[in-house]
Amino acid sequence: MCANLPKTTRDEPARPVDWLLLDADWLIACDAEMKCLRGGGVAVEGDRIAAVGDSAELRAGFRGRTEISLAGCLLMPGLVNAHTHAAMSLFRGLADDLPLREWLEEAVFPAEAAFLSPDTVYAGTLLSALEMLKGGVTTFCDGYFFEESAARAARDAGIRAVVGQGIIDFPAPDQPAPGRARERAEAFLSSFTNFTGRVRPSLFCHAPYTCGPETLKWVKAMCRENRILFQTHLSETAGEVENLTAKFGTRPALYLESLGVLDELSLCAHGVWLSEAETAALARTGAGVAHCPESNMKLGSGTAPVPLLAAAGVTLGLGTDGSASNNDQDLFSEMDTAAKLHKVFGNDPTACPARQVLKMATSGGAAALGLGEVAGSIEAGKKADLVALNLGRPHLAPLYDPVSHLVYCAGRSDVRFVWVDGVQLVADGAAVGIDEAEILAEVNGIARRIAKK
Ligand SMILES: [Zn+2]
CATH class of the missing domain: 3.20.20.140 (Metal-dependent hydrolases)
Structure with a gap:
């Protein structure tokens, strides 16, 4: 399954994209067929998914400005x-x-x-x-x-x-x-x-x-x-x-x-x-x-x-x-x-x-929410709202059925990477571009006023 892959020849250069996410142990598309791919990946251009499919085919068709190996990870829609x-x-x-x-x-x-x-x-x-x-x-x-x-x-x-x-x-x-x-x-x-x-x-x-x-x-x-x-x-x-x-x-x-x-x-x-x-x-x-x-x-x-x-x-x-x-x-x-x-x-x-x-x-x-055409699945043309989970954890081994794992075993602390609109917002479990300490200080200050009352 490889959607919207450009046809390339030896003479044609690979199409540049912003992100090339490759080699996920599992890719769960959450599309109508609930497709599950081994070794899959995603090409992201701007805020959208340019292509989804086999990592070798993606490598042949695209060159990512940033390429990430998701070996050991499960890739799913946000x-x-x-x-x-x-x-x-x-x-x-x-x-x-x-x-x-x-x-x-x-x-x-x-x-x-x-x-x-x-x-x-x-x-x-x-x-x-x-x-x-x-x-x-x-x-x-x-x-x-x-x-x-x-x-x-x-x-x-x-x-x-x-x-x-x-x-x-x-x-x-x-x-x-x-x-x-x-x-x-x-x-x-x-x-x-x-x-x-x-x-x-x-x-x-x-x-x-x-x-x-x-x-x-x-x-x-x-x-x-x-x-x-x-x-x-x-x-x-x-x-x-x-x-x-x-x-x-x-x-x-x-x-x-x-x-x-x-x-x-x-x-x-x-x-x-x-x-x-x-x-x-x-x-x-x-x-x-x-x-x-x-x-x-x-x-x-x-x-x-x-x-x-x-x-x-x-x-x-x-x-x-x-x-x-x-x-x-x-x-x-x-x-x-x-x-x-x-x-x-x-x-x-x-x-x-x-x-x-x-x-x-x-x-x-x-x-x-009226966003069926926009988000909720990994499909070419949809917004690049993506989540990668770290599978290398004791509570996630062994893995026979990734969908079962997502519902019955995985937890939010397994989240490693997150993108919304093709922008990386979580990297290696930490928020990107958000000052977490500042938010916590602000909310704890409000909470002290609430507790006092
Ligand atoms: Zn309510």
Whole structure:
């Protein structure tokens, strides 16, 4: 398998490219066929993958300005964190072991009201971006307040991101007057010079229980007009489903469908309590679901019907949720958890096999974010978002099935190299171009103020 290799003869010079990554023990493309190559490599030109294939053929066709041997490594597409609130890293471990409502109302909302500002959101998002990059995550989908700051942090870190400005029918840290949410959304969108870059805007209706039908409709209309992702939390707890169903006479996903807010550029986070009819509605409309197993487990919210969603053809991504409810941004552990949770929940060892989970964490997540043509797999023409793992570790030997290893054995500390848009952001496990000590000092300073209060 060698895509887009130039035909060269003895007389033709090899085509110069920026990076030639060669001789990976394994290359997992995470494309539609989930191809696994031995001894494969990738040619990267600018921000894109120029070719993928056998290393000998790549050597013959290309000359890399920088060439790296990935012998002893596994090369894969960067992971996609399909749902998070990156700046909530500021509240990591602030309150644990509480029910969702109590956790939100007694810990999270007061801390957000007191401490969120453009500067703290920037610092918290940058910390999460650093954590994600070092853990092999090259794209994240965010939803929070002061999202201009989240966008700036993502730009500065070099990571790919879809950043969703939070919209809620109550006073919020960056919207003291909720009646002016439309102006807030417009101001947020106008802070972007374009909507198709590495960092893209989105609008995030917090949930159908905090955003009324009119809000949901105008936010989706604004998203449609600008061809950007619409996000919402959906059916995270049984209690909210009960209340919404009583209020609107129909279950939440069917209610959203009736409002016309579900389509291929709609992403629903959690989707824990979904009926069969709701699963069909999500499949029918093309809306994606970001599955967040560790957050759902930690908050005791329940187990999303992922095998049923997958069987119905719903586009599925995998997310960590914010660090206040997880408490990390580790997509390797999230894959392991997802693969095992549905086996024990359904008493079925065949549920959520490794391939399905890896797809959720890569191409599935990218598709759910509207980035299916851009990221999530190693294919010629796609953006060069790549991760190389060091296989020379005791917990990774022997290796019979690399996909199984990625889900059940590998961890984020195995990440050796990371590229986003063809730019190397992690080399030999260390962040490149990001001052880690400075970020940690800044966040620890904010945390001291939070702890004091
Ligand atoms: Zn969330």
